[in-house]
Amino acid sequence: MKLDVVIAPTLLAEDKLRGRLCAVVDVLRATSTITTALASGADAVYPCLSVEEAKRGADKHGRGSALLGGEERGQLIPGFDLGNSPLEYLAAEVVVGKDIFFYTTNGTGAIRRAYAACGCPIYIAALINMSAVSSVMVGAASAGRAEGIVILCSGRYGKPSAEDLFCAGLIVYQIFTGLREIGTVPLLLDGAGIALGFAAANRERSLDVLASSEHGRYLQSLGFAQDLEFASRLDSYEAVPIFDGDRVFLLNGDS
Amino acid sequence: MKLDVVIAPTLLAEDKLRGRLCAVVDVLRATSTITTALASGADAVYPCLSVEEAKRGADKHGRGSALLGGEERGQLIPGFDLGNSPLEYLAAEVVVGKDIFFYTTNGTGAIRRAYAACGCPIYIAALINMSAVSSVMVGAASAGRAEGIVILCSGRYGKPSAEDLFCAGLIVYQIFTGLREIGTVPLLLDGAGIALGFAAANRERSLDVLASSEHGRYLQSLGFAQDLEFASRLDSYEAVPIFDGDRVFLLNGDS
Incomplete structure (x- = not known):
């Protein structure tokens, strides 16, 4: 069982994901926001490749239960209901029963690319739900449903981002430990080793990693320090969102 | 002063290198071998983009003082004088006064790409000379000759490799410390932060990092454990090789 981390979508080779379990990480902020929305009661999130695709999806769905959410350059998109701050998706009255058509600069594209490359459902992971996702992936791997496990970091404009690699490294640690406990010692490929080392060096420094990262500094400059x-x-939620190629929903229906 | 690490050549954006000081790292094995050859008395190393380019270069130069060196898939190339093991380049009787036309799968291409993107001389760095290169780069940066510093990891087939990121992280640490001592606190971009964290987590584990890496395992399978x-x-040599767009030679003429 190979365990790998793809440090940026630019480095994604399609053959790398075939037959493997895959999770996508975009800590700032797409996968954090998707997890929050579903844990707060949204029905589903539809990750879109463009603003236009999101608008078309919401129109087709009927605007009654549909919401438009996301960002461009970190900011609210004109005509959208919500931005990409997870805090906007906390209130039950905003999200319960809603289908959210969602576009962000890096994360939604990474989720769609991962599905296209993998051909099977994709786990959605962030720091706020990393243990729950790790645990479910260990269970799926031990059930023999995969040749390996890959964590894909969304990064920023195709390049690596520190906060995603940090989260990926924590997940690698948990999956490695979980698999070893059930008698499987996975082979760590270089991407996984790099993520694990980076996370180990920054353990207990979660907020510092986010605040000193390039994207974290940018978001703070826009007023998104919260x-x-x-x-x-870490682990605010037990929610395990999964993308089936169409929409993201909670695997465990838990929050 | 920005300090960055490009984790794999695939992630190299040309604008990122303009006006910056740049070092290229390929620990296993191109930059280790180039450094060894020059420190052992070779006149120059010509990094080539193909086997054919190396052969043409050696023929044109005249085979009297020319040597052909390098590898494909880790192995000696038919018709070449030397492979890509640094140990082959240690003996004075082999390399003194020689011009080595050199082709390797990842490293020589990364050096040439870095020069094309940067437009000014490129430092050649490995674990065996990392402190010397770091020190020279701090000096050059403090002399105001650059807007920033970038370490480019050669990686493997366009993907990140653990050993190159480890070396880059050690260099980042030395450059950061060196600049701070002269009153400049560089801004660490995400690539540099990732490399620094990975190196910090693996300090004192240099051989382990190489031996457990994907490329290290492959080389061991070919019999290259030595x-x-x-x-x-670390720091076997004080040599600082530099590539001027044509050839690599020693900046400090030292070994």
């Missing part, structure tokens, strides 16, 4: 604090908390 | 030991030793 988002960093929220997204940096 | 190369890993040689390439993992």
Whole structure:
């Protein structure tokens, strides 16, 4: 069983994901926000490749239960109901029963690319739900449903981002430990080793990692410092969102 | 002053290198071998983009003082004088006064790409000379000759490799410390932060990092375990090789 981390979508080779379990990470902020929305009661999130695709999806769905959410350059998109701050998706009255058509600069594209490359459901992971996702992936791997496990970091404009690699490294640690406990010692490929080392060097520094990262600094300059604090908390949720190629929903229906 | 690490050549954006000081790292084995050859008395190393380019270069130069060196898939190339093991380049009687036309799968291409993207001389760094290169780069940066510093990891087939990121992280640490001592606190971009964290987590584990890496395992399977030991030793040389767009030679003429 090979365990790998793809440090940026630019490095994604399609053959790498075939037959493997895959989780996508975008700590700041897409996967944090998707997890929060579903844990707060949203029915589903539809990750879109463009603003236009999101608008078309919401129109087709009927605007009654549909919401438009996401960002461009970190900011609210004109005509959208919600931005990409997880804090906007906390209130039950905003999200319960809603289908959210969601576009963000890096994360939603990474989720769609991962599904296209993998051909099977994709786990959605962030710091706020990393243990729950790790645990479910260990269970799926031990059930013999995969040749390996890959964590894909969304990064920023195709390049690596520190906060995603940090989260990926914590997940690698948990999956490695979980698999070893059931008698499987996975082979760590270089991407996984790099993520694990980076996370080990920064253990207990979650908020610092986010706040000193390039994207974290950018978000703070836009006034989103609270988002960093929220997204940096480990395991706020037990929620395990999964993308089936169409929509993201909770695998365990839990919050 | 920004300090960054490009984790794999695939992630190299040309604008990122313009006006910056750049070092290229390929611990296993191109930059280790180039450093060894020059420190052992070779006149120059010509990094080539193909086997054919190396052969043409050697023929044109005249085979009297020319040597052909390098590898494909880790192995000696038919018709070449030397492979890509640094141990082959240690003996004075082999390399003194020689011009080595050199092709390797990842390293020589990364050096040429870095020069094309940067437009000014490129430092050649490995674990065996990392402190010397770091020190020279701090000096050049403090002399105001650059807007920033970038370490480019050669990686493997375009993907990140643990041993190169480890070396890059050690160099980042030395450059950061060196600049701070002269009153400049560089801004660490995400690539540099990731490399620094990974190196910090693996300090004192140099040989382990090489031996457990994907490329290190491959080289051991080919019988090159001694190369890993040689390439993992920190600061065996004071040599600072530099590539001027044509050839690599010693900046400080030292070994």
